[in-house]
Amino acid sequence: MTKLVLLGGGHAQLFVLEAFARQRPDADIRLITPDALTPYSGMLPGVLAGHYRTRQACIDLRPLAERAGCQLMLGRAIGIDSTHRRITLAGGEVIDYDLLSIDTGSTPQRPDIPGAAEYAQPVKPIADLLARCALATPRAVSVLGGGAAGVEVVMALHHRWPAAHCTLIERGATPLGGLGERLQRSIGAELARQHIDVVTGAAVTRIDANAIRLDTGRTVGSDFTVLATGAAAPDWLRDSGLALDARGFIEVGATLQSTSHPEVFAAGDVATLSASPRSKSGVYAVRAGPPLAANIARVLAGQPPLDWRAQRHALMLLACGRRHAIAARGGWVLKGDWVWRWKDAIDRGFVRRFDPQADSETAAG
Structure with a gap:
């Protein structure tokens, strides 16, 4: 066999x-x-923001494996x-x-920056980030990396800790570089509405317990630093x-x-x-x-496999910390509270498809 x-x-x-x-x-x-519980990435910003409990954003592989006649080994x-x-x-x-x-x-891309290992928390594994969040009451939060993960995480943490000063640091010219000007403008406007500072065109040279040093000579206060610097x-x-x-x-x-x-x-x-x-x-x-x-x-079954052609443009749904979201595909962009409800329905539906027992009640907050 x-x-x-x-x-x-x-x-x-x-x-x-x-x-x-x-x-x-x-x-x-x-x-x-x-782990028997596999996280669904689409809901993790909502977990950080407090809209979902962790279990709501995870799929239990044990019953799924049992139905498939599959031995589960952790x-x-x-x-x-x-x-x-x-x-x-x-x-x-x-x-x-x-x-x-x-x-x-x-795996998280770990930049070779002095102090990163000691004072910065990667986005993944999400369980480690959540554990650190549970123990923290920061006054200044910084997220390094202005990709989709970075912008969602900084807005989620701003919602979680509204009294904290939040900063997004991106080495390139703009957050979401290469993803279209309309989406960049929409995200920029949302970050400004939430009074989240955006620092671009600067490389981090050192991370300390309470500050981030940049190659421009600037120092950004941060006692809770998150790495969202890409996938490795x-x-x-x-x-x-x-x-x-x-x-x-x-x-x-x-x-x-x-x-x-x-x-x-x-x-x-x-x-x-x-x-x-x-x-x-x-x-x-x-x-x-x-x-x-x-x-x-x-x-x-002894049959030849078939070719698959991945779509060129995919729908992007970005959570904005509060129950508000931005949708983009190709050249169009939509935003609003209703987009968050749409995203919420898609995300919950995906989890329930594979884990019918997943708790679907919204967490307080």
Whole structure:
């Protein structure tokens, strides 16, 4: 019987489990993931802001795996030997596979800045950030990185701690660089409305317990600093033998199979489509789910996998801390409280699809 290992419980992998729950393949299936509760990225800014409890933004993999006839194993990968088809876990276990699907997500990009390790908290893992938030009553908050994650996090923390002075620091010329002028203007107006300072065109040279030093000579007060500086590939991929892109992510073709090892599938942030790279976004991970599930099932059935073409433009829904959101796709931008309610319905619907028992009551605040 084919040994199929699902490594990671990311968004795309959920569709694989859902498909197997409908029709179980003739395979020995194992899901390996660090935690039975997998967070849904779309709701995490709402958790930081206080609109949701943590459990509402997580999907319990245990009942989903049971319905799929899949053995759930809690563990974290630290190495893959693609030649011998083996996975090594942090606990020392070595797992063999015939077919492997990887959806572990990315890791935070940790800038080489003095003081960052001691005084700055990465956005991921979200559990660590939430734990630190629970113990903090900061007077000055700074978020480093002006991408989508950075702008959502700084507004969420502003909503959480309205008395704190909040600053967004972006090395480039503007937050959300490259995502369109209309969206940049809308986000800029919202940040200004919330009196969140935006510092652009400056690199951080040092992070201290109560301040951030910039290469412009400016010092920004901050006793709670968050890193939202982008996605990096997991270190353990380097010696895997799998074909990787220039940034260290798994290179896959249109079938979502490794370009070097067809018995390995990969999707979500850990993978890069070789012919048409897309941004590291939960939207594309979700879109990759159905073709990933279909192609794994086809390979298990002895059929050739089918090509998938990722959409070029995806809907972006940005939470603005308060119950207000901005939607953008292509050249159009919409904003309002009603956009937040729309986003809220989409997010809750996604979680309930895979975890019908998820608590759907809104948290106070």
